[in-house]
Amino acid sequence: METxxxxxxxxxxxxxxxxxxxxxxxxxxxxxxQEVITxxxxxxxxxxxxxxxxxxxxxxxxHPVSLFYSIVYVFVFLIALxxxxxxxxxxxxxxxxxxxxxxxxxxxxxxxxxxxMMLANSITLTPGTLSxxxxxxxxxxxxxxxxxxxxxxxxxxxxxxxxNILLKIFAE
Amino acid sequence: MKEVLEIxxxxxxxxxxxxxxxxxxxxxxxxxxxxxIQAGTKATTLGGMSLILGVGLMETSWLIKAVVIIIFIxxxxxxxxxxLARANYKRKNFPYLKNTKGVDAYKDAYLNENxxxxx
Numbered sequence: 001m002e003t004x005x006x007x008x009x010x011x012x013x014x015x016x017x018x019x020x021x022x023x024x025x026x027x028x029x030x031x032x033x034q035e036v037i038t039x040x041x042x043x044x045x046x047x048x049x050x051x052x053x054x055x056x057x058x059x060x061x062x063h064p065v066s067l068f069y070s071i072v073y074v075f076v077f078l079i080a081l082x083x084x085x086x087x088x089x090x091x092x093x094x095x096x097x098x099x100x101x102x103x104x105x106x107x108x109x110x111x112x113x114x115x116x117m118m119l120a121n122s123i124t125l126t127p128g129t130l131s132x133x134x135x136x137x138x139x140x141x142x143x144x145x146x147x148x149x150x151x152x153x154x155x156x157x158x159x160x161x162x163x164n165i166l167l168k169i170f171a172e
Numbered sequence: 173m174k175e176v177l178e179i180x181x182x183x184x185x186x187x188x189x190x191x192x193x194x195x196x197x198x199x200x201x202x203x204x205x206x207x208x209i210q211a212g213t214k215a216t217t218l219g220g221m222s223l224i225l226g227v228g229l230m231e232t233s234w235l236i237k238a239v240v241i242i243i244f245i246x247x248x249x250x251x252x253x254x255x256l257a258r259a260n261y262k263r264k265n266f267p268y269l270k271n272t273k274g275v276d277a278y279k280d281a282y283l284n285e286n287x288x289x290x291x
Contacts, residue, residue, distance in 0.1 A: 023240060026236045026237065026239070026240045027236075027237060027240060029233075029236045029237070077246075081214070081217065081218055082218065084214050085191055085194075085214050085215065085218045088194070088195075088198060088210070088211055088214050088215065089191075089194045091198075092194055092197050092198040092201055092202075092211060093194070093197075097201060097202075097203075099202075099203075099207060101204075101206065101207055101267055101268060101269065102267065102269055102275040102276060102277075103267055103275065103276045103277050103278040103279075104275055104277050105277040105278065105281075120250070120254065121247070121250040121251065121254075122250075124213060124250035124253055124254060125213070125214060125217060125246075125249075125250055128210070129210075130206060130209060130210045130213065130253060130254075130257055131250075131254055131257075132206075132254070132257045132258055132261060132278055133254075133258050133261070133278060133281070135281055138281070140277060140278040140281065142206045142210070142257060142267065144207060144210055146275055149275040149277065
């Protein structure tokens, strides 16, 4: 038990360190030795403090399969974002305002909090949906054009494409 | 090369501006807060992303910083809209439904939660 929590803590610190180091390099974008070394030290110190609040995932996210699906996810997400903007533009610009709003719910298969947050965020940016609340594993989604209120169908319509990729990234 | 990038960047900025305008129009036209948040979030996310990417392309030394800002926007914007929508429901502003058949599946969960708080 003791070693397991220590392992989890070290993983969290390491992932935070990696993330903060990448952000540091992106912001300085000079790649001189002194900048990189300063970044290593500062991001390690920050990771020690922030790892308590931000323990998202296990080391599995650095596995090549996860990284590949992360890239796939970015593209799926961007396409959904652009489609949702055109969808919204169409609704806003048509004089009759074709909306049929309502709040629907469905159950998510994802386990970890971080994966559920990613799913809720993605749903907010897909066409016509806005996640309102997340209670345990039930997501409540405001849908601008309600087609069905059956949880299974709602799940297939809104969440399926993101959830399948997230399941592969976080390997649940 | 620099001129071409500048033109492409300007086009991205223009596109971002158009989406931001449509978002503003949506906020004026929509009937209730939830629909307004929908219009606002989507437009500001893609509009802001495209605008910042355009600036990054015009001034190539800012490109990596622009990408980092885009990632932060993609993470923080939906969270803020979720917080707004949830807070709005807790203030008892129930969503606008077009007719009596409209569904509001959140109401039960909301009432349950309130009952627990009172007892």
